Amino acid sequence: MQKLSFVIGVTATGKTYFIENSFKDKNVEILNIYDYQIKVYDEEGYNDSIPIDAEFRCLKKANDMFLHDIIEKLKDGKNVVAEHTLYKAKRRIAYIEEIRKAADVNIEVYVMCPTDILWEENIKKRKLLKDFNGYKREYTELFEFPNLSEGFDAIYEVSDGKVFKREDPLKPEIVEKARKEIKEENERIFKENKSRMEKDKLIKSMNTRPFWHYCEVCGKKEFITAQDAFDKGWDYPPRMGFFGLLSPRKCGKCSINDTLYWKLIIEDGSSDSSYTDLTPDELITLRRIQEEPESLIETEEE
Numbered sequence: 001m002q003k004l005s006f007v008i009g010v011t012a013t014g015k016t017y018f019i020e021n022s023f024k025d026k027n028v029e030i031l032n033i034y035d036y037q038i039k040v041y042d043e044e045g046y047n048d049s050i051p052i053d054a055e056f057r058c059l060k061k062a063n064d065m066f067l068h069d070i071i072e073k074l075k076d077g078k079n080v081v082a083e084h085t086l087y088k089a090k091r092r093i094a095y096i097e098e099i100r101k102a103a104d105v106n107i108e109v110y111v112m113c114p115t116d117i118l119w120e121e122n123i124k125k126r127k128l129l130k131d132f133n134g135y136k137r138e139y140t141e142l143f144e145f146p147n148l149s150e151g152f153d154a155i156y157e158v159s160d161g162k163v164f165k166r167e168d169p170l171k172p173e174i175v176e177k178a179r180k181e182i183k184e185e186n187e188r189i190f191k192e193n194k195s196r197m198e199k200d201k202l203i204k205s206m207n208t209r210p211f212w213h214y215c216e217v218c219g220k221k222e223f224i225t226a227q228d229a230f231d232k233g234w235d236y237p238p239r240m241g242f243f244g245l246l247s248p249r250k251c252g253k254c255s256i257n258d259t260l261y262w263k264l265i266i267e268d269g270s271s272d273s274s275y276t277d278l279t280p281d282e283l284i285t286l287r288r289i290q291e292e293p294e295s296l297i298e299t300e301e302e
């Protein structure tokens with residue numbers, strides 16, 4: 001029967017080295033989650049820094065692509081070795097369920113468990129973000145050791161090159177819990193995607209639709225398009241500044257020196273942390289800017 005071997009574990013525990021030395025069969029396809037993550041970050045245009053919510057989205061996308069390729073290779077008749085961190089039982093359970101639906105395959109997992117001495121050496125050799133204690137803590141706090149109840153046919157522990165078969169007692173209760181967590185997570189992601197798409201659509205529509213332009217200085221307001229506003233000399237997003245970020249919101253007749261932006265950013269040099277002693281009108285302006293572009297669609301109640 002075809003075989004799928006997961007090789008999992010924390011950073012610098014020797015996954016790649018173990019794979020290179022243990023799976024030399026010609027019919028083996030080796031897939032590494034790291035390659036997929038790099039590819040997704042590239043595609044999404046992230047190089048060095050990634051916002052947290054985007055990182056979660058990218059990792060999920062990489063995981064989905066990884067799973068897709070595992071299944072494709074198995075369908076091609078290959079044996080597959082899959083290198084991944086896979087800390088969480090729920091991720092492994094979700095993978096195994098999908099794979100078993102698509103292919104009749106023997107699924108085993110090798111868990112890298114080096115002794116502290118070897119692991120610390122590995123970490124020192126590579127220039128990594130965290131030190132040994134950091135990774136050790138990550139392992140202790142986050143890593144859930146695999147259990148046969150997750151759907152594996154066999155579980156092995158790899159310690160400094162030696163392989164031991166693990167025969168831990170079954171924990172069937174983890175499966176239901178994992179399914180529930182995955183379901184909730186998928187629902188949350190679906191909702192987030194939907195609201196992000198709606199927000200993007202709204203922001204795009206602000207280029208063409210008429211919306212309220214409020215002059216924070218003289219109090220004038222006009223329901224006009226961005227083009228009209230620009231032609232009349234308004235300072236207003238999307239042509240000038242960005243929705244939701246403090247910059248002048250004023251008509252063509254008023255002066256930038258009288259704007260909230262001027263008071264807070266230019267004169268005070270403060271960031272958004274010290275917005276004390278604002279007048280009621282200034283607070284209204286600030287709130288309106290923070291809630292853009294939604295705050296510009298409907299007529300404000302007087």
Ligand SMILES: [Zn+2]
Nearest residue numbers: 215218251254
């Ligand atoms: Zn004005």
